[in-house]
Amino acid sequence: MMTLIAAIPSPFVRKVRVLILETGQTEDVDIVYIAPTPVSPDEQAMAANPTGKIPSLIREDGPALYDSRVITRYLDARVGAGLYPEARLWETLTLEATADAIMDAGVLMVYEHRVRPEDKVFDGWIEAQWGKIERAVHAINDRWMSHLLGPMDMSHIAVGCALAYLDFRQPERDWRSRAPELAAWFSEFDTRPSMQNTRPE
Numbered sequence: 001m002m003t004l005i006a007a008i009p010s011p012f013v014r015k016v017r018v019l020i021l022e023t024g025q026t027e028d029v030d031i032v033y034i035a036p037t038p039v040s041p042d043e044q045a046m047a048a049n050p051t052g053k054i055p056s057l058i059r060e061d062g063p064a065l066y067d068s069r070v071i072t073r074y075l076d077a078r079v080g081a082g083l084y085p086e087a088r089l090w091e092t093l094t095l096e097a098t099a100d101a102i103m104d105a106g107v108l109m110v111y112e113h114r115v116r117p118e119d120k121v122f123d124g125w126i127e128a129q130w131g132k133i134e135r136a137v138h139a140i141n142d143r144w145m146s147h148l149l150g151p152m153d154m155s156h157i158a159v160g161c162a163l164a165y166l167d168f169r170q171p172e173r174d175w176r177s178r179a180p181e182l183a184a185w186f187s188e189f190d191t192r193p194s195m196q197n198t199r200p201e
Helices: 011-022 043-048 068-079 086-112 123-143 154-169 179-189
Strands: 002-006 029-033 055-059
Touching: 002 011, 002 043, 011 086, 011 154, 043 055, 043 068, 043 154, 055 068, 068 154, 086 123, 086 154, 123 154, 123 179, 154 179
Parallel strands: 002 029
Antiparallel strands: 002 055
16 A cells, blocks of 8 residues: 555646546555645655655655656556656646646645735735746646647646646636637536546635
8 A cells, every 4th residue: 555645725636636547546555645835844845855845745655756647657657557658758748747737826826815924925926826827827828728639648648737726726817818729628628527526625
């Protein structure tokens, strides 16, 4: 049995959880939920990953794995699920990296309010992070729809989790208005049982 060190709101954790459901590995992974903060990391998380970041995957037959892209690649290879198809591997990895960048910026926006004292919050920093998100969303809409409309791979899961995180944490910001094709794709992808069953509170 493997153990996933996780936090429910994390979009990076959700990526892994969606993959676990999509590849039928729920009986092989025990999920332990923690509630770390950037200034107060959890001891379990630090034991698995020296930086204290999540997710981390603790294995019985080797050292813990961390960084969501490492974990998803491992779990995919473990069962031969084919979510990193060799024929379009570099496209899949690049689009997954773009989705992860959206998540990174979105998490930083949340931390700016959650961690800093109110009088130290830098609105310019927040808007700069949103600028990264907007550019990435527009790039996916303009350049990557043919990929997203093809067979599902890990980049689909990553993009779906990134967009869902925007809806969860930044519902007042309208990412859909300039990305109509992506919005339509996401509306359908978000109905998958794996997405519905991993929706954060």
